[in-house]
Every structure is written in structure tokens, then in C-alpha cells.
Amino acid sequence: MGKKNAHKGANPPSGFRKYAGLLFRSQTGTIGFFILLMILIIAIFAPHIAPYDPTSVDLRGMRMPPFWMEGGSMEHILGCDNLGRDLWSRIIYGTRVSLLVGILSVLLAGAFGIVLGMVSGFYSGWIDSVIMRVTDAFFAIPRILMAMVVLMVAGSSVGVLILIIGGTSWVPFARMIRSEVLALKEKEFVKCSRSIGTKGTVILLRHILPNVMSSFIVLCTMNIAGNIISEAALSFLGVGIQPPTVSWGVMLAEGRKFLGTHWWIGTFPGIAITISVLGIMFLGNWLRDVLDPRNQGIK
Amino acid sequence: MGKYMRRRLLQVIPVLLIVTVVVFFMVHLSGDPTSMMLPQDATQEARENLREALGLNRPLHVQYWIFIKGLFQGDFGISHKYNAPALPIVLERIPASLELCAVSIVLSVVIAIPLGVWAARAHGTPFDSLVNALAVLGQAMPSFWIGIMLILLLGVKWTLLPVSGRGSMAQLIMPSVTLAIGTSAQIIPLVRSSMLEIVHEDYIRTARSKGLSERTVIYRHAFKNALVPVITMVALQIPALFGGALITETIFAWPGLGQLMVTGVTNHDMAIVQACILMITFITIVVNLCADMLYCLIDPRIRM
């Protein structure tokens, strides 16, 4: 009751404080937030956190198991890979590529998708049909196949990887934004501003854009998780990040070769991916609950 | 079928056309295809000859026209690796891929629907939370890592199942489970939330007011309604499933389209890669149409 009144009162907490308050009231939201924060810190300060150079080869530590197993030592807490590189350091450096590709590709896909979705939803007619058929086509071609073809022809680098993951993952953005715009177009406030002669572009940018932002942010967050997995998958298949650059996908591909004898090489990178994706998904779920106007007041 | 299905069928034609355009231009605009077909130290002359042979010196639209004409005649190009037309090689792989994907879809639905319904029925209990947690975890784990872990545990450590190849039922288990885990993790929350929503619908109250047993109310009246979004969701998952199949096939040496495509990419075999991507996309579109048809059968509101 008290909270409710405070909300109605003359001084509601400012945006930031309100969301911070809401965040820590949600268990999974808090966990997600701290996981993401941790990954960001690890990625930014990787050289300071990692005990070893991720590419330096230590012959003595070759295929050393993690510390709790026989033959392991605290020098390499997660053990070493087949070349004697410290797994923990490699995982730390791996966050950099994952986050970089994940975030930048989503920004690209989001920008592309929101423009297509808004245009398609707002100006129905032939332009809508054309955009939607192109969207259908891009939806039907499995993303990973498309990415593989381009990476095969163009050669692979982090930049190409970002472009191609972004360039193949805009479909859900375009579809969702379009359907939201279609619904918003029928709302009274849009009809109102039309009736007083506001220009279409102004309605689109002033009235519709702010209203699709919350779903857009949620979708962005969720897609970062998806694109991190895409990057790992492509690198795992050997067409993404190329060694010696460190990536979780590359590590998994290497670990797969030694599965029979050295399980840890292929296990820990997967755990790293799972934890990161889990954190981002938690945060995304929380954002969806908070930003969805239908859920307002529940949390 | 009604107007809706006719419209859906008509939409497929432009989509297929756009798919060919997209694939064609991706291949031709993202780089020089000859650079990866020839050794690094190939002479300029050899390069030119290959370009001429492949018709790469002609204007793009002419090349596209030749490409599309070839497709209609069943000519998907010549594979450099196999030194044979690409199409028969690709066609040969289809049954394996379809088998894997069909089994995984069935498996994921069989896992997801009861779990989702039971979680909804047990709303707020520890069982509900457990199912939720498993679903989130299943979504967060990359399928290729799940595959690797299955091999590690079931194949290597306990040697319960064969780790690669196709032929026996035992060989089918691990790859299909790998694919099904991710897919069912996507479906479970949807089944759960739509069941939770539907039990508060007016028509469920009506069904109860008629004195129908709780079983009938849930498993007949509510369930059929919950199925509608689930079918949509499964249809949306299909491209991702085929994408996932590509990696799964590679991990388990399953002789399907995905594995063929990956080796095609490693061998820089353009014809095979193009044929694979077109074929997989075609199958995706057809399967999606089937899902739409099913959707129509269940929901009379769409049929009109």
C-alpha cells in the first residue's frame, strides 16, 4: 500500500531510481544484471584480470586438468588446452569477441529492422508487400547458412562477422515493429494527430517511434543473447573467428577434438556461453515485464 | 482450402524468387568467388580463364538470368570436389536431414507440451519453477555444446550410444535429442503461458458450468486453444531448427544436407553450397506452409 501511494504522490522517483528499485525487487533481474555487469568488466579489463596471455604456449602445462583433479594445480585453475594455453585466461579474453559481436550486430540488425518495420507498418500498400516478402525470404533462409556463404566468399574477420550476423538477424525486428505500428496506427492519439493534419513522418517519429521503443529494447536484449550463440556457432564451424584470435566457439571446436581424453577443454567454454546468455536472457525477461505497459503496476 | 491458404500459397512465389536473388547476390557481391577456388599462387591468367568459364565477366543481371534458368532446368552447377552435377548429390542427402528434423520436432513437441501443461496446472509450485528453470537453461545452452556434452557423457564416458553416423535407431538418439532440447525449451514457456491465460477465458468457465470434468475442460477445451500459438511457434522455429541441424549433423557426422554444406564450405565448393542453401530454404518454406495448413485446420477463425 505504501509503495502504491508513494507512486501516486507528488514526487515519484526519477526514471533511473525507479527502474533500479524495480530491478532489485526481481530476483532473476538482479542476477541477470550482475552477470552482465561482470561480463562487461571482464571484457573491458581482460588484460588485467587474465593471469596469462591467452595465446602463450606453456609446454609444461600441456593438457593440464583443472585444479581439483589429480595433476592439476592452482597455477591454471581451469587447466590448459592441448597446447598448454591457460583455459581461464582464454575464456576471459573470449568475452571480448562475444560481447563485441553480440552487441554491435544487434545494433545493426535493430537499426535496419526498425526502419523497415516502421515503414512497412505505417505506409501499407505495395511498399509493405515488398518489404514483407523480402522479410519472409530472409526468414526462410536459415541465418547460419546465409552467414556461412558470405563468410566463405568474403573471408572472415570480426568486422565481416558483425556485418553478416547483423545483416541476417533483422527479421524479428522488422516483423515485431511492423505489427506494433499496425496496432498503434489504429489508436486514438494517432488518428487525432492525423485529423489535425500532422505530416506522416512527424507522426511516425513523434508518436509511433517512442511507443515501440520498449518492445524494441526488449528484443535487442534478447537478440544479443542469440547473436552471441550465432557467433560461437560460426566460429565453432570454422568460418567465424579465426585462431589465434580467442573465441568461445573456436575453443569449443578445439575441445571437441580432445573430448575422449581431456573433457575440460570443450566443457568450460560452453559453460561460459551458457552463463552469459542466461544473464542476458534474465535481464531481457525482466525488461519485458517492466516495460510492457500491460504489466504496469504488477511488479 | 479457403482464401487464407490460397493467399499463403501465392505469397510463396515471390518469396522463392527473392530467395534466389538473395543467395545469388550474396555469393557474387561479397567477394570474388574465384579467389577461393584457385590456389593462392594461381596466375592472373588462370584466374581470368576461370572467370570466363564461370561467366563471371558478364553483367550481373545476365549472370542471374543464367543462374535462374539453370535452376528451372535442374542445373545447380557442377561440384568441383565431386566433379559431378550438384543437384543429385544434394538430393541424396535430403532423406537423412528430413529424418533428423522430423524426429526432433516430434520429440520436442512430445517433451514440451506435457511439461508446459503440467507446469501451468501446477502454477506457483516448485514443479512449475523447475520446469521454468529448465526451459530457460535449455534456451541458454548452445545446441552444439549440448551435443558435445552428450557425446562426452553418453558416448565417451558411459559408452551407451554411438557417437556418429546414421543407420540405426541408436545413432539417431543423440543428434535428435540435441536438437530437441533447444526447440522444446522455446516451446515450453509458450505452452505454459498460453494455458495459464486460457484457463481464465470465459469459454472455460462455460465449459465448467456445463459440468464437464476437469480433465475434459483442460485437455479438450483449453488444450486445443493453447495449441494455436504453439503451432505458430513451432513454425517460427523451423528455420532455426534447420540451422541447428547443420551444426548437429557436423558434430555427429550425420550424412545430411547440413554436413554436406559445411564440407562444401570447407572445400570452397560453390555449387554444392548454393544448392544446399536453396534446397534447405525450399524445404523450410514447404514445412512452414504445412504448419499454416495445420493452423487452418485447428482454428476456424483463420479459415474464412
Added chain:
Amino acid sequence: MERQTTLEVRNLNVYFKTAGGNRTQAVRNLSFQVGSGELLGIVGESGCGKSVSSLAIMGLLEFPAIAEADKICLMGTDISKNSREEMRKLRGSELSMIFQEPMTSLNPLFTIGAQLSDTIALHQECGKAEAKRRAVEMLEKVGIPRAEAVYKSYPNELSGGMRQRVMIAIALANSPKLLIADEPTTALDVTIQAQILELMRDLIQDSNTAILFITHDLGVIAEMADRVLVMYAGSIVEEADVMTLFHNCAHPYTQGLLDSTIKVHEIHDELRCIEGVVPSLRDMPSGCAFHPRCPYAQEDCRSQRPELRKTAEGHAVACLHPLRGRWNHD
């Protein structure tokens, strides 16, 4: 009257469990009875506990709502202590209900026929073919043209009025002893409303079904009901036969309701209305729940809760200062 009592409710209380183990009361000591062939109207503003009470009688309340009653007697047997399974068997056969929203009360994915014949097959224990024959018969009885075709169609192919006819067919399919109609016409156009009311009147005239007719529309009450309960904030404030209520009401709330309905033959300068809103369950006023809105409230109304008292044969009112002669309707 030599009417047989179909339903007798004594001291029905409905609570909502709230977070923290507290409970708020939605219906307080509701007692009434209704005889076979009688149509008892229940009026009140939305949120006064009408629908909740009817769901409680049907055994359809869902958590967090809980019902307690001294007794709920159907045809002389107490059903208030019945198990869920026993209640389920009564629903659809002895007790049935028509809901407010015809547009959403039918399952969109099943044919009309399937939804009508399943209740017939369930309670009359007959085969599929027989259930279908009876279902079509029932559809004809509620005035649906081309009943055979409608039997095979889906709800989305029917209009709101038609769907409500189907709902009535479902409710009356097994000749129930008690029919609860919860605002059956509110969601319909006025012309359709009249048709549905007429249909209901025709159908009950030649049966012994007792009807609880819940509405907020006094016009409908005047047309349909034999006796009326007026509810306010979870309690009955006045009970009377329909003539008494319209010409000689004793509770200020009833007066307010009557005043705020538009009458064609009288021209008021302005439409009168009851000031304020129904109090929320969480902060019920002390004393008489109506006193903050009552134009005649006196000091004792604030502290003392009025009990329902009989003032004449078939007329009871819960007011400390009932209107008697003070209000001249004519």
C-alpha cells in the same frame, strides 16, 4: 404461495484471500430463496457482489475467492458441503448459468453442435446420434433458424444475439432446476436484448425452472422479475416484490437507483444520479455501507450496521431510517 422452494441460501459469505493471509469480504450474510417457476431479480451496481454470489452457488469460484454458507439448499438438499465432484455433476444438469459475454463465452475452436451436445451426452447419458438430435431440437427451441447448419458452424460465424441464444440452449438443454442468468443481455444491442428477454420469458413460462436474474438494469427487472433483491456492497439492502419495489421502495439506495433510470413518460430537468461510487472492499465504511452516499444519513448510520428487517409481508429492508411515506413516487 404453494410454490416449491427450489433454492434456499442462508448466510452466504464470500471472501477474497489477499496477500499476507488477510481476507476481504465481498458478500456478507446473503440469504434468500427462490421457488420453482419464479424469477428472482438481483440488482445492484457493478462490484456489489452479484456475480460472485452466483458463481459461489454454482461452485465455480476460483482461488483467491472462498465461499462459506450456513446452507445452500437445492430442492431441499444442502449442497454447500458438497465435494467438487458432486458439484460438477449438478452443474449443467440441475444448476446452469448464462454469462454476460456471448462473444467470448463459447469456445472458438469447437462447433456449436459439439459444445451443445457434449453437455447433453454427459448429463442425459445418451449416444452421440441421440445427443445431436436433441441438440438440434434445442437450437430450434431457442429460435435459431437453420438449426442443422448452425449445429455444424463455429461461434465466429454467428452474431452476438445468436451466440446468446446458443448459450441459453446450452443452459436449458438438461432442464435445470435453477438457472442463473448473469447480465445475459447487457452486451447486446437493445433490439436483440428485447428478443432475448422475450425468448427467456417464453422458455421459462412452461417449465418449473427457477431463475436468478442478475442485472444492473431496472428496466429489465420491471419486465422480467417477480421478486427483487437489491444488493449494495455485498449485502442485500432491500427485498420486495416487483410492484412494491417500484412504487413503494424503502431504502434510499433503491430510490437512488430508480431515480437514475430514464423514464420516458416523465421529463426531469436533469437526470438524477447517486453521488459517489461503490466503496472498495478493502475500505468499507463503518456502520451502514451506504451512509457516505446517502442523502438521508444520520449520526447513527455511521456507527450502526442495519440488519435486514421485515417491514411488511414479502418486503424487507436494511435501513435504520427507511423511507416511509416520505417519498411519493407519483
